[in-house]
Amino acid sequence: MSTSTVTAPSATSPATGAVAPPDAPARPGAAARVATIGLPALTAMVVGSMVGAGVFSLPRQFAAHTGVWGALVAWGVAGLGMLMLALVFQHLAVREPRLDAGVYSYARAGFGPYPGFLSAFGYWASACVGNVTYWILIMSTLGALLPALGDGSTLPALVASSVGVWAFFLLVRRGVREATSVNRVVTIAKVVPILVFVVLCATVLDLDVLAGNLGGGLDAGPLTTQVRGTMLATVFVFLGVEGASVYSRHARRREDVGRATVLGFLGVLAVFASVTLVAYGILPREEIASLAQPSMAGVLEAAVGPWGRVLVSVGLIVSVLGAYLAWSLMAAEVLHVAAKAGDMPRFLARTGRRGVPTPALLLSAVLVQVMLVVTTLSYDSFSFALELTAALSLVPLLLAAAFAVRVGLRTGARGELVVAVLATAYTTLLVVAAGWRFALLSFLVYAPATLLYVRARREQGLRAFRRVDLAVLAVCVAGAIAAVVALATGALTL
Numbered sequence: 001m002s003t004s005t006v007t008a009p010s011a012t013s014p015a016t017g018a019v020a021p022p023d024a025p026a027r028p029g030a031a032a033r034v035a036t037i038g039l040p041a042l043t044a045m046v047v048g049s050m051v052g053a054g055v056f057s058l059p060r061q062f063a064a065h066t067g068v069w070g071a072l073v074a075w076g077v078a079g080l081g082m083l084m085l086a087l088v089f090q091h092l093a094v095r096e097p098r099l100d101a102g103v104y105s106y107a108r109a110g111f112g113p114y115p116g117f118l119s120a121f122g123y124w125a126s127a128c129v130g131n132v133t134y135w136i137l138i139m140s141t142l143g144a145l146l147p148a149l150g151d152g153s154t155l156p157a158l159v160a161s162s163v164g165v166w167a168f169f170l171l172v173r174r175g176v177r178e179a180t181s182v183n184r185v186v187t188i189a190k191v192v193p194i195l196v197f198v199v200l201c202a203t204v205l206d207l208d209v210l211a212g213n214l215g216g217g218l219d220a221g222p223l224t225t226q227v228r229g230t231m232l233a234t235v236f237v238f239l240g241v242e243g244a245s246v247y248s249r250h251a252r253r254r255e256d257v258g259r260a261t262v263l264g265f266l267g268v269l270a271v272f273a274s275v276t277l278v279a280y281g282i283l284p285r286e287e288i289a290s291l292a293q294p295s296m297a298g299v300l301e302a303a304v305g306p307w308g309r310v311l312v313s314v315g316l317i318v319s320v321l322g323a324y325l326a327w328s329l330m331a332a333e334v335l336h337v338a339a340k341a342g343d344m345p346r347f348l349a350r351t352g353r354r355g356v357p358t359p360a361l362l363l364s365a366v367l368v369q370v371m372l373v374v375t376t377l378s379y380d381s382f383s384f385a386l387e388l389t390a391a392l393s394l395v396p397l398l399l400a401a402a403f404a405v406r407v408g409l410r411t412g413a414r415g416e417l418v419v420a421v422l423a424t425a426y427t428t429l430l431v432v433a434a435g436w437r438f439a440l441l442s443f444l445v446y447a448p449a450t451l452l453y454v455r456a457r458r459e460q461g462l463r464a465f466r467r468v469d470l471a472v473l474a475v476c477v478a479g480a481i482a483a484v485v486a487l488a489t490g491a492l493t494l
Contacts, residue, residue, distance in 0.1 A: 038252050038256065039253075039256040039259055039260055042256055042259075042260030043259075043260040043263050043264045044264075046260050046261055046263075046264025046265065046268075047264045047267060047268055050237065050238055050239070050264070050265075050268045051191070051194070051268055051271065052237075052319065052320070052323045053133060053134050053137050053294075053316065053319065053320045053323060054133075054233075054236050054237035054239075054386070055194060055237060055271070055272060055275055055296070056137065056293075056294035056295070056296045056297070056312065056316050057137070057233075057293050057294055057295055057296070057382065057386070058233070058237065058272060058275050058276050058279075058295070058296070059275070059276060059279035059288050059291070059295040059296055059298075059299050060288060060289055060290075060291050060293060060295030061230065061233040061295075061383070061386075062074070062230055062233070062276050062279075063213075063279070063280070063285045063286075063288035063289040063295075064229070064289040065226050065229030065230050066223075066226035066227065066229065066230060067213045067214055067215045067226075067280065067285055068210065068213050068214045068215075068277065068280050069214055069215060069223070070223055070226035070227055070230070071230070071273075071276050071277060071280070072277075073223065073227050074226075074227045074230040074231070074234065075234070075269070075272070075273045075276070077227060077231075078230075078231065078234035078235075078238070079269050079273075080426075081422075081423070081426030081427075081429070081430075082234070082238045082265065082269075082426075083262070083265060083266075083269075084401075084419050084420075084422045084423035084426055085397060085400075085401060085423045085426070085427070086261045086262050086265045087262065087419045087423070088400065088401055088404040088419060088420055088423045089261050089400070090259070090261055090262060091404060091407070091408075091413075091416045091419065091420070092106060092400070092403070092404055092407065093261075095407050095411065095416075096109070096407065103119060103123055103396045103397065103399075103400050104116060104119050104120040104123060104334065104337065104338060104396070106119075106399065106400040106403045106404075107119030107120075107396060107399035107400060107403065108120075108341070108343065109403065110399065110402065110403030110406055110407075111399060111402075111403070112466065112468075112469065113342075113343055113453075113457075114453060114464075114465060114466070114469040114472065114473075115399055115469075115472065116338075116341075116343055117338065117343045117344070117450075117452075117453045117456075118395060118399075118446060118449075118472075118476075119395060119396040119399050119400075120334055120335070120337075120338040120343060120344070120396075121338075121445075121446065121449045121452070122392050122393065122394075122395040122396050122442075122445075122446065123334050123393065123396045124331050124334040124335055124364070125367065125392045125445050125449075126239070126389050126390075126392035126393040126396075127327050127330055127331035127334065127364075128331050128364050128367040128368050128371065129367075129368075129371050129385055129388050129389045129392060130236070130239065130327065130385075130389040131324055131327055131328065131331070131364075131368050132368055132371045132372055132375060132385045132389075133382060133385045133386055133389065134320045134321075134323060134324045134327075135152070135161035135164060135165070135324075135368075135372060136151075136152035136153065136157075136161075136293075136375065136381050136382045136385060137152065137293055137294055137316060137320055137382065138152070138161075138164075138316075138317055138320055138321070139151075139152035139154075139157035139160060139161060140152035140157075140292055140293045140294070140382065141293075141294055141297070141313045141316055141317060142317075143157070143292070144292075144309070144313070151292060151293070151381065151382070152293070152381060152382060153375060153376045153378070153381035153382075154376075155376075158372060158373065158376050161372050162369060162372060165365055165368050165369055165372070166365065166369075168324060168325065168328060168365075169328075169361060169362065169365040171325075172325070172328055172329060172332075172356060172361055173352065173356055173358055173361060174354070174356075192315060193296075193311050193312050193314075193315030193316070194271060194275065194296075194315075196300075196311065197275065197278075197296055197299075197300050197308075197312065198271070198274045198275060198278055200300065200303055200304055200308070201278035201279065201281065201282055201299065201300065201303050202274075202278050202281075204282070204303050204304070205278060205281030205282065206281055206282065207281070209280070209281055209282065209283065209284060210280055210281035212284060212285075213280040213281075213284065213285045228433045231429075231430055231433040231434075232386070232387045232390040232391065232430075232433065232434060232438075233386065233387075233390075234272075235390035235393065235394070235430055236386050236387075236389055236390045237272055238265075238268075239389070239390070239393055275296065279295075279296075279299045282299050282302050282303045283299060283302050293382050294312060294313070294316050296312050296316075297309040297312035297313050297316070300312050328361065328364060328365075329361075331360075331364040332356075332357045332360040332361040332364050333357065333360075334360075335348045335357070335360035335363065335364070336348060336349060336351075336357035336360045339360070339456070342456060342460055343453065343456055344452055344453075344456050345452055345455045345456045345459060346456070346459055347359050348360045348363070371385065374494065375494075377494050378494040379493070379494070384494060387434070387438060388438060388441060388442075390430075390434070391434045391438035391439070391441070391442050392442055392445065394427060394430055394431050394434065394442075395442070395446075397427050397430075398424065398427040398428065398431065401420060401423040401424040401426075401427050402424050404416070404419075404420035404423065404424075405417065405420040405421055405424055407420070408420045408421075437492060439479065440479055440480075440482055440483035440486060440492060441483060441492075442479075443475075443476050443477075443478075443479025443480045443482070443483055444479075444480045444483040444484070446476045446479075446480070447476040447477050447479070447480035448480070450473060450476065
């Protein structure tokens with residue numbers, strides 16, 4: 001999860017005008033006015049959207065659950081499943097050119113306003129909780145110099161992170177909308193340390209250590225259990241695979257959106273798998289699993305000395321700060337676009353003097369602040385935030401894949417239908433792998449959020465729920481109540 005390395009016109013900026021509701025017909029000639037991004041730039045957006053803070057944590061995330069064989073299987077499963085999702089976005093970009101708001105618009109067009117709302121809210125909440133992982137990583141990285149910051153979940157770390165959240169809010173509110181120069185620095189800062197890490201670790205790789213890490217160990221359980229333990233981590237690092245589709249209305253050619261998605265995904269998959277696997281040749285699995293985050297820094301330090309930790313740490317901090325800036329804007333844009341489509345309250349559609357969606361930005365900062373406090377109550381704050389981020393993203397991804405199934409049935413394109421079915425099956429598997437713990441916590445987020453939807457519908461004089469929507473609402477409310485009871489009784493812990 002990171003930020004795009006290419007600045008595109010904002011989907012709701014004054015330069016391009018307001019976005020029509022996802023189910024509105026495309027305006028003649030609109031594409032000609034805003035279609036400015038080619039295949040290389042779109043591919044860079046996909047790569048930039050995925051390569052971010054998550055990659056710096058991969059060695060520990062994998063070593064805590066599995067060894068080399070399990071990692072290979074996990075990346076194979078994740079690679080195939082996420083490739084199916086990438087192909088889904090490719091097919092939908094071509095088949096449904098009128099839908100220009102990405103994941104959110106697919107859910108709305110396929111299943112109606114309320115599921116569309118849940119998709120938009122889930123995508124937004126996922127982005128906000130993902131931003132929490134950035135602050136935890138920054139503080140845990142600085143913790144090597146300032147012990148009071150600890151692993152990023154101590155009280156001093158919470159205070160410092162909170163200051164950062166509101167400082168960024170004030171910065172963005174003043175009109176920081178396009179940060180091309182910042183993105184260039186961010187791109188270099190995150191790509192160089194990653195490539196250096198892979199090359200140096202491969203150079204000094206110890207075959208005996210690698211052989212000792214082939215299995216997951218007696219404590220890891222069956223291979224299926226090992227792979228399941230890594231699945232939410234793979235989802236987290238692949239968030240952003242839909243990056244090109246978010247800006248599909250700006251592509252010179254619609255087919256470039258899908259091509260960029262697939263090309264960017266395959267490149268990033270190779271990088272992620274390499275980072276994970278070379279680490280197994282540096283330290284025993286148990287030692288990697290016990291490293292402080294960012295674990296890439298600890299592995300490189302073991303490989304080449306203290307300067308390796310410094311290199312990774314500096315690259316991470318610069319990368320994460322840039323990523324936080326852009327994902328703060330992305331989160332606000334999701335609410336802003338949904339409000340313009342009538343699926344969020346009107347106040348979220350307001351913008352400031354410089355075109356910044358200030359109310360949406362404020363609500364995003366509030367959720368980040370709340371989740372920072374919540375994560376301090378968790379046993380492992382970073383892993384908790386990472387897995388919750390991935391869990392919240394599953395509803396939007398599942399609805400997009402299911403919509404692709406409907407499109408495949410309608411068009412009769414067998415190949416596309418098979419891809420959509422596989423993508424839906426994979427996303428469903430992820431929901432199961434997330435487990436009941438994160439399912440209940442997700443309901444605890446979705447159920448109260450429905451109040452925003454009800455308000456939006458009343459503002460338009462529309463009935464809030466259809467019969468099928470009431471069934472979905474009942475599931476959300478029941479899940480939220482179960483979560484509260486489980487938290488109160490201790491059956492569910494953070």
